[in-house]
Amino acid sequence: MQTLFIVATPIGNLADISPRAITVLSNVDLILAEDTRVTRTLLEHYNIKKELLSYHQHSGRGVIGKIINFLENGKNIALVSDAGTPGINDPGNFLIQEVINNLPETKIVPIPGANAAISALSISGFPTDKFTFLGFPPHKKGRQTFFRNIEDITHTVVLYESKHRIIKALENLRQLADGRPLVVCREITKQFETTYRGTAEEILMKLTANNLLGEFVVVVGPKPKKQKTEDEE
Numbered sequence: 001m002q003t004l005f006i007v008a009t010p011i012g013n014l015a016d017i018s019p020r021a022i023t024v025l026s027n028v029d030l031i032l033a034e035d036t037r038v039t040r041t042l043l044e045h046y047n048i049k050k051e052l053l054s055y056h057q058h059s060g061r062g063v064i065g066k067i068i069n070f071l072e073n074g075k076n077i078a079l080v081s082d083a084g085t086p087g088i089n090d091p092g093n094f095l096i097q098e099v100i101n102n103l104p105e106t107k108i109v110p111i112p113g114a115n116a117a118i119s120a121l122s123i124s125g126f127p128t129d130k131f132t133f134l135g136f137p138p139h140k141k142g143r144q145t146f147f148r149n150i151e152d153i154t155h156t157v158v159l160y161e162s163k164h165r166i167i168k169a170l171e172n173l174r175q176l177a178d179g180r181p182l183v184v185c186r187e188i189t190k191q192f193e194t195t196y197r198g199t200a201e202e203i204l205m206k207l208t209a210n211n212l213l214g215e216f217v218v219v220v221g222p223k224p225k226k227q228k229t230e231d232e233e
């Protein structure tokens with residue numbers, strides 16, 4: 001039976017890929033890649049020679065039809081994104097839905113691996129028995145509401161932000177969720193990996209033009225519990 005593998009790839013360090021992912025990528029008939037140049041670098045590193053087809057967020061119905069055709073013909077396909085786990089703030093979900101709708105007999109198999117949000121959470125030290133993942137804040141419209149809503153979430157929150165807006169995000173958090181502890185992870189698994197811990201105010205003082213390059217995950221710690229007054233005790 002045809003299989004669609006959803007394969008996690010490294011988020012920086014090329015060694016962060018499972019032996020199983022390498023086996024799958026070596027054995028499938030076709031690899032769907034968000035950016036074929038990025039995936040080609042990974043495949044070359046592991047000496048994998050495989051046909052690539054571009055599949056990204058703007059791929060139209062034509063490409064999806066072609067992929068479903070391949071599966072219909074019994075081909076096994078792997079989907080990868082540029083970094084991390086496909087479908088997590090990356091292309092994949094729509095394709096998977098289409099495959100479920102059009103070829104429900106297809107096996108859809110995850111090949112787990114790196115993910116930036118989970119990596120940041122894992123070193124945050126904040127409670128992770130319950131957390132909310134919010135993805136990227138909107139650039140303009142809805143941005144204030146996005147951050148204001150964080151105030152209503154009392155447990156740990158994780159979000160992605162680009163280098164262009166990380167300062168703005170910390171300013172938003174300083175205004176709206178003042179006092180909550182944060183962990184900001186920059187360039188996880190890469191040469192300039194840095195972890196900043198503190199309030200938004202404290203981290204803003206540490207982030208300068210020199211360390212604003214790269215990719216960021218922000219983890220917002222749980223809302224501090226209000227101290228009980230003597231009357232409430």
Ligand code: SAM
Nearest residue numbers: 011084085088090115116160161187188215216
């Ligand atoms: N699918 C990916 C995953 O599993 O983490 C996420 C893709 S999303 C388009 C890209 C965002 O993830 C970046 O803007 C950044 O916020 C975060 N990210 C990815 N790699 C990262 C890294 N090495 N260090 C810090 N953040 C990273």
